[in-house]
Amino acid sequence: MGLIALFQTNVPMVTILWCLGQLGYNMMLAPFVACMSDRVPDANRGTISGFYGAGIAVGQTLGNYVGAYLVKQGNSGLTAGWIIALCVFGLIGIVTVLIWPREQSSKDSVSRKTSAHDILASFIPPVGKGVGDFYYALSGRTLMMAGYWMVNTYVLYITTDYIFAGQPGAEKRGASLIASMSVIQLIVTLISALLAGPVTDKIHMRKTPVALAACLFAIGILMPLLIRKPLGMYLFALIAGFGYGVYNAIDQALNVDVLPNPDQAGKDLGILNLANTLSTVLGSLFTSAIIGGFKAATHSGVHTPMAAYPVVFIVAIVFVLVAAFLIKRIKRVK
Numbered sequence: 001m002g003l004i005a006l007f008q009t010n011v012p013m014v015t016i017l018w019c020l021g022q023l024g025y026n027m028m029l030a031p032f033v034a035c036m037s038d039r040v041p042d043a044n045r046g047t048i049s050g051f052y053g054a055g056i057a058v059g060q061t062l063g064n065y066v067g068a069y070l071v072k073q074g075n076s077g078l079t080a081g082w083i084i085a086l087c088v089f090g091l092i093g094i095v096t097v098l099i100w101p102r103e104q105s106s107k108d109s110v111s112r113k114t115s116a117h118d119i120l121a122s123f124i125p126p127v128g129k130g131v132g133d134f135y136y137a138l139s140g141r142t143l144m145m146a147g148y149w150m151v152n153t154y155v156l157y158i159t160t161d162y163i164f165a166g167q168p169g170a171e172k173r174g175a176s177l178i179a180s181m182s183v184i185q186l187i188v189t190l191i192s193a194l195l196a197g198p199v200t201d202k203i204h205m206r207k208t209p210v211a212l213a214a215c216l217f218a219i220g221i222l223m224p225l226l227i228r229k230p231l232g233m234y235l236f237a238l239i240a241g242f243g244y245g246v247y248n249a250i251d252q253a254l255n256v257d258v259l260p261n262p263d264q265a266g267k268d269l270g271i272l273n274l275a276n277t278l279s280t281v282l283g284s285l286f287t288s289a290i291i292g293g294f295k296a297a298t299h300s301g302v303h304t305p306m307a308a309y310p311v312v313f314i315v316a317i318v319f320v321l322v323a324a325f326l327i328k329r330i331k332r333v334k
Contacts, residue, residue, distance in 0.1 A: 002086030005079045021089075022277060028093065030273045034266040036256055039101075043201060045253040050197020053248030057189035061241075064155070065182035068175045071156065122267050126260045133258040133330045134268065140326040141251060141275040142282070144214050147319035148244065149283025150312055151221055151236075154291075155181075158224070162309040163233060177230055184234060185241035192245030197253070205334045206254040207327060209246060214324035216243030218317045225313040257333045287312050 001021050007013035033052075040048045066084070070077035126134055151158070159174030167173065200209055220240025224232035259268050294300070294308035 001082055001089055005082035005086075008075075008078060008082075024089070026273060026277055029276070030270040031266065032096075033252060033255075033273060034269045036252060038265065040256075042257070045256060046197045046200035046206065046250060048197070049251075049253035049256075050193050050195075050249040052252050053197070053245065053250070054190055054193035056248050057193050057241075057245050058186060060152075061182050061186040061189060064152075065179055065186070068156075068178035068182065071175045072172055125271050126264070126268055128260075130332075131260045133332045134260055134272075136326050136329045137255055137258045138272055138275055140210075140214075140323045141255070141272065142279050142323075143319045143326065144217070144247065144251075144323035145275060145279030146282040146286070147221070147316040147323065148217070149280050150287045150316040150319070151240075153280075153284055154287050154312070157304060158309055158312075159233065161304040162306055163224070163228060163230060165306045177233055181233055181237035184237040185244075188238055188241040189245035189248075192242045193249040196246040196249040200250050200253070206250055206257055207330050207333045210250050210254055211324040211327045213243045213246035213250070214320050214327065216240070217247065218320040218324075219243070221313050221317050221320070225310055225317075254327075254330075254333060258330060283316075286315055290315065 001017075004014055004017050004021075007017065036045065036048060036052070067081060070081045073080070155178060156171075156174055159177050160170040163177065164170040164173050196209065196213075200206055217240045220236045220238070220243060223235035223239060226232065227235065255269065255272050256265070259265055261268065290311050291304050291308045294305045294311075298305050
């Protein structure tokens, strides 16, 4: 992340460095998530998942808020953003190790030799009877997050090229709108995430609240499609933010519940974690393909035709609703 500050105009280097950053991020995230299966009893899993979801939601929202402020500062602000990323990622690993609950020593544990075959086998997704729920959860999260990234990755362009299209100072007005949206999202996602986890533990349900949260997120995406004004984006922040907070709070607990073999939780949760990376790629590909198609059709050059974004919203809504349908197909969890 920090090196991108030195190569901001070099697209190949930015691409390589971004991929390296994603490699490090996912190496950190996969074992972090696996700890929920190892350490948290099922009766409390929703509550702990709620704190996990709140952390993600608050972090992403604060990132949008800080990013919106830095955009207003021009090139110096963008450089500062990458330096902040360097500091945050550099410190968080150290902080996590310092406060992480200590595990018992493994010196007295039964050990066995690990062969190349064992290592290769650890990359094989679960197969056999009873793995359907696992793949419904994997597909559902992939499509849900693809819909999420289709909108949120391009929110600056949505505000400048859609909400404030053709208006003077569109970029700065868009950045200000994103900052206000971030405050709304921060409040609603934090409240919904912290409430949803304990509630699902009480009612012993995971699947239905996750599916309903996805539907709520789809309704939020519908708002800027129906209302091409700042109000539409504020409603998106409010409704989609609440749905996303609930979704993130419960989905990780749901993922743990559908694991086919608890003894291989780390491996299987690592595969489920692919949904995070794959969804980012899918969301970016679909949105950029739609925008690129409209640009080519209208010969608009560097400016994105305003008509492209309603199509983006519709495709994102379809992704999210299909995700809700797939999650409802899970049989082993209420």
